[in-house]
Amino acid sequence: MKTETIAIHTGNHVDGSSKAVIHPIVMSTTFERGEDGGFPGGHIYSRASNPNRALLENVIAKLEGGADAASFSSGNAAGMSVFQSLAPGTHIICPDDMYHGLRNQLKNLFAGILTFDFVDVNDIEVLIQHIRPETGVIWVETPSNPLLKITDIKKVVAFARANNIKVVVDNTFATPICQQPLALGADIVMHSATKYFGGHSDLMGGALITAEKNDWWAKIRQVQEMGGAIPSPTDCYWLVRSIKTLPYRIKGHVHNTQLLAEFLEQHPKVEQVLYPGLPSHPQHQIAKEQMLAFGGMLSFIIKGDENDTHNIINKLKIFTKATSLGGVESLIEHRATVEGPDTKTPRNLLRVSVGLEHIDDLVDDLEQALF
Ligand SMILES: *Cc1c(COP(=O)(O)O)cnc(C)c1O
16 A cells, blocks of 8 residues: 555544444543453553554554554653663663754653763764664664754664664654655654644654564563553544645645745845755755655754844744644744753754645745845
């Protein structure tokens, strides 16, 4: 089956008893035993598994081409479950522009349990310098946030394999519609389902997808079940519903973002546009090789200072001034403010989550705000 078909059909099946075409939300926390003491419905207790969660995990696993998926109550809970599954003392090599929420999690919650370095993971020389006998994981986030840097997944995987290290890819910005890290050799893919999977800025969720069901995956499942950072049946239902339109939403996001990037790039008030779909992007070639499409996120650096960026944002009428991404509405934010005092993000950078409004309206809005 092709992606569009998988998205619609593999997160749903017709309910056996009611024949409801759309699988109902099963709120029950507990499931009846059979006469032999077993569980004929396949579920025991909803922290361990639930029909709606099983359907969600099935569609996410199929979309990423994985052997299995585990869903969580947020992207951070998914990331945290990876860290909690590692033996104490494990060393992780992370990107220097790792999503700040996960970087803060490592620094604040895992200091003294795990060790980690934040480096340019796309540079093999740098990896060679930082690798240790206890290095267990290389963490990749591509395109990265907010600089839209591209990491060559195949190159990192080749290095990791040769050194018996696992690779985890945060695929939130790309989604499986734009990039399939497992097919490029990654071991685990992570998502904030809050973003494009949900797609409407109205629910939180996270997911992990594994290339194979191995001991590490069993440990992650154990963290999920014992830790209990699970999504509710209702959230699973809405995610399954939203994922049905993911392939078409992404086509719209990609279309608008490419055109907006081209508009901004020729604008006299814009210093630089960061979007992997532009030939001027320093890693456009790698992006072309490993991505199926270039995604719906871009950043741009204006000719001016921080104050000018705030003036631009305040003049916008269609773009909403808010953090987050992946919804149908366009969002814009001054990223350095969000990331706090130790950020390396340029102070005249604006990050845009390009929505599904008509591109002419988005261009007009930015045009009037930039003048
Ligand atoms: C939002 C985000 C996360 C964290 O996900 P939450 O759902 O907010 O917990 C992780 N990685 C990336 C790239 C993100 O954009």
